[in-house]
Amino acid sequence: MDTDKIILELALNLSKDIYRDSLQPSVQTLGQELEQLVSALKIITLPFAAMGMSSDYLLARFGIFLSRSIQKVKQENRTPPHxxxxxxxxxxxxxxxxKENLxxxxxxxxxxxxxxxKQSMIHPSFVTIISQLDPxxxxxxxxxxTAAMLPFMEVKSIPKDSASLSYSIVEPFCLIxxxxxxxxxIAASLRNLQRLGLLQKSTAMVQANKLDTFxxxxxxxxxxxxxxxxxKMQREQLSLESTSITAIKGCFVLTVLGRKFLLSCLEPRP
Structure with a gap:
């Protein structure tokens, strides 16, 4: 049986029924809607039996997940998700x-x-992005x-021959x-978040009283x-013949996609 088709039908049913204005957004109502879809969910969850998770366990977790998710939305703002x-x-x-945070x-x-x-800020890539994150x-x-920017330093070997490429000796690192x-x-996470299009490098912009951060x-x-x-090189006035080793200051900031991702996927602080 086509599992993706089952999930699609499940999602459409959720959109049609759980979000209907006449229904109350209670755990009981959500449970009743899920109960009607037990067969589909059990088929969906069959592949995970080998991982030690029963379909009943996963069905219960789906109920908790959906209930918690829908109750985050004010009733007057609820609309079927695409x-x-x-x-x-x-x-x-x-x-x-x-994995609670994911x-x-x-x-x-x-x-x-x-x-x-909030629907207008959602990009379809956000689900895939979450699947490629770790804690x-x-x-x-x-x-x-909260900080708007993350100060970082990296160390690069920069060739004196402009035709050659520079490379990182120490990749960008932030103190967390x-x-x-x-x-x-930390270096791997920073690289991953750049790859996903959520972060970008910027020139160092730090308040004077925080310059000691670098x-x-x-x-x-x-x-x-x-x-x-x-x-040692500075102390003994040494230099490298064909390259220079340079410590670079900078800040990581969110891209436009990154800002939209945070607004969509992280709960706002009270």
Whole structure:
């Protein structure tokens, strides 16, 4: 049986019934609507039995997920979500029911897609983007929601021959509380968020009283070996013949797509 077709029918039923004005947005009502679709959901969830998750367990999680998502939308703003958003959400969310922060992104996206005041900011790529995030990626996005920019430093080898390409010795790194020594994962997350089109580099724009932020980054463990080389070269007045090693300051900021993603998928702070 065509599983995608089943999910599409499920999403269309949800759009038609759960969002109907005459229905009350209660857990009971949502449960009744889900009960009518038990057979379809059990077929959808069959492939996950091998992962130790029963169809009954997943059905219950779907009920919680849908209830929580719809109740985030004011009743007067509720409208059916487009299947291009709701279908892939239902396909993907069951994979992360055990990962609360990722599941919450899907829930917020479904809520935004069901809110007539927010639908215009939704892009179909958002579901795919969530599926390519990990908890550390989400943490970095959370930082940008409040800080607007993330100061970073990187170290590059820049050839004196303009025809040659520069390359990173130390990839861009930001100081994140609890991850000050986690260079590999922070650098990988920053790279992933750029690849997904959510972040972009900008020139350093930091208030004067926060200029020491860059010095803190430079003094952190990931830069130790490069820092020692640069300090030795400066101290002994050494230089490299064909290249220069340069520490670069900058800030990561959200792209337009990134701002829309945060507004759609992260709940606004109270």
């Amino acid at each position: 299947p291009s958003i709701s279908v892939p959400i239902l396909q993907n969310v069951q994979l992360v029911f055990d 599941c919450e992104l899907y829930s917020n996206l479904l809520a935004s897609a069901s809110d007539k005041t 550390l990626d989400v943490l970095l996005l959370e930082q940008l929601r 509380a609890g991850h000050e020594k986690d260079y590999e994962n 010095q803190e980054i430079y003094n952190s463990a990931p830069f130790a070996s490069t820092r020692n080389i640069l300090e």
